[in-house]
Amino acid sequence: MNRLLTTVVGTFVESWQELRVHRGRVVLSLVGVTIAVASLAVVVGFGSLAERVTAAYSEQYGGRAATWTFSGTSPASSGTGTGTGPAAVADAAALDRELRAGAERYRVRYVTEATYLQRDVQFPDGVASVSGTTVDPAYAEMHRVRLGAGEWFTEADRDRLAPAIVVNQAFLDRIGNPDISTHPTVRLPGSPAVTAVVIGSVVTSEYDTDPTMFQLANSVATANATASPDLGTQRAFEVWVPEADGKAVAKRMASDAERALGPGWTVEPSRSDAGGSVGGDPLGALRWVIAGTAVLVLVLGGLGLLNVSLVSVRQRIREIGIRRGVGATAGRIFVAVLLENVLGTLVAGGIGVMVGAAVLGNDTVRGLITDGVEIGGAPFPVEAALVGVGSAVLVGALAGFLPALVAVRVKVIDAIRY
Incomplete structure (x- = not known):
């Protein structure tokens, strides 16, 4: 040796x-x-x-692997995602309620609404239509949202009388680029109109020059200052589950929602992250x-x-x-x-x-x-x-x-x- x-x-x-x-x-x-x-x-x-x-x-944009998005079609409308009028809004709310119950049943930790809409905002230079997204607190983790200042939504924000919103830098620039710590406010016209408090700003690309905002689902902001149902707003619901058993969980949630909503309903899950849109x-x-x-x-x-x-x-x-x-x-x-x-x-x-x-x-x-x-x-x-x-x-x-x-x-x- x-x-x-x-x-x-x-x-x-x-x-x-x-x-x-x-x-x-x-x-x-x-x-x-x-x-x-x-x-x-x-x-x-x-x-x-x-x-x-x-x-x-x-x-x-698509969520982490594996993110599943649910869409539903009711017997009373062509679909909760594209229908208009009070019936479509009610159907969307019913579908959202059943999907949340299913997520809780199967112990899915990360769930969020992801409703894309247009909101009127009163800026110093006049009223303008702003692209918005109605989300839950889990959305930030599911979509890699990065804050530049302030804070993201919490469950406590749902009960705020002055609804909280999170905006991008272009939105802040439009209202004079105030310090987030001073709790700047903006007027959201509606029925009734409300005053929203900016609690945070997200980091976006330098090419993102149009104002955008996030509002919290199932909150004062969505209850009292929601967009008109005649706009055909697309409402979506997302869950983030492990890739291994995500498909099975999504299908069970969709099946349970169909049975709970009654005959004529069709609920379809689709994978929205990159793994679902690109083969292999x-x-x-x-x-x-x-x-x-x-x-x-x-x-x-x-x-x-x-x-x-x-x-x-x-x-x-x-x-x-x-x-x-x-x-x-x-x-x-x-x-x-x-x-x-x-x-x-x-x-x-x-x-x-x-x-x-x-x-x-x-x-x-x-x-x-x-x-x-x-x-x-x-x-x-x-x-x-x-x-x-x-x-x-x-x-x-x-x-x-x-x-x-x-x-x-x-x-x-x-x-x-x-």
Whole structure:
């Protein structure tokens, strides 16, 4: 055991000493590897960030995996989502009530109304129609809503006499960009008209220049200042459930609602997140493009190192032949030459990863990739660092294998003739 350990440690020390002696050659041969690994780390890191940004955008609009949206058709109207008049409003309320009961029955934690509508708002420069969404508190978690200031809805906000609303920055700008902590108010015309309190603002894209707002479902805001039923407002109900059994839970909730509402009702669940609208892996194409680019960069770096290593071994024939003459075994020579490449590429890989981390960690570069979207996680993806170092070691092993075979074939007589 001691002899084996001594041999292994000695081989490593010997390889490291060779790297120090031939550091000029090593530096030149590993410049390409360093550049290749840095490029690989940047490509993988960029892909990881882009994937997370794509997922974040998808979850903002469609919900997290797996989000199911329910729509219903009643015998009294063409559908609760598109019907008009008091009958359609009553049908929508009945469907909402039964779906909430079903969610409670099956212990679904995240449920929300998601009703998209137009609301009249009294701005300082006049009344304007604003796009709004009626939601429950769980909507923020289900759709990755990010607050820039203030706070999101809580259950206690349902009973506020002055209804709470959450708006975007364009809405705030329209009312003079007040400080949220001062509890700014806006007038919502209706029957009767109410004064709403702005409790928070959400972070949106810089291209989102139209005022938008969120109001809380089943609250004073929706009871006393709702849009006219003649507008055909689309009312929706969403649940966020685990992907594994989400389909079964959604179908049970729909079936229970149909039975409770009576004959003639049809309730259909549909998956609204990216996993339901795209067959297979919604980010699969992006991953394949990233993988192909990474492999190409890796192959180019490996070929350059292989060429330099072969030339280096041929220039060291005399040295290798002398070592064979003083008792070095073929295995010892093979491992030593192989480790020279592996240790060198390991150092090059570490430097390359640091360069890649510096590039992607730059606030300007990261901002261009994420477009201001909050994606969480480390500034430099861990998988990019692991792939970079692991690829460097693999390249060193593959590029050192052939030169090591050449070194093993060197004989003592070759050293004399050289």
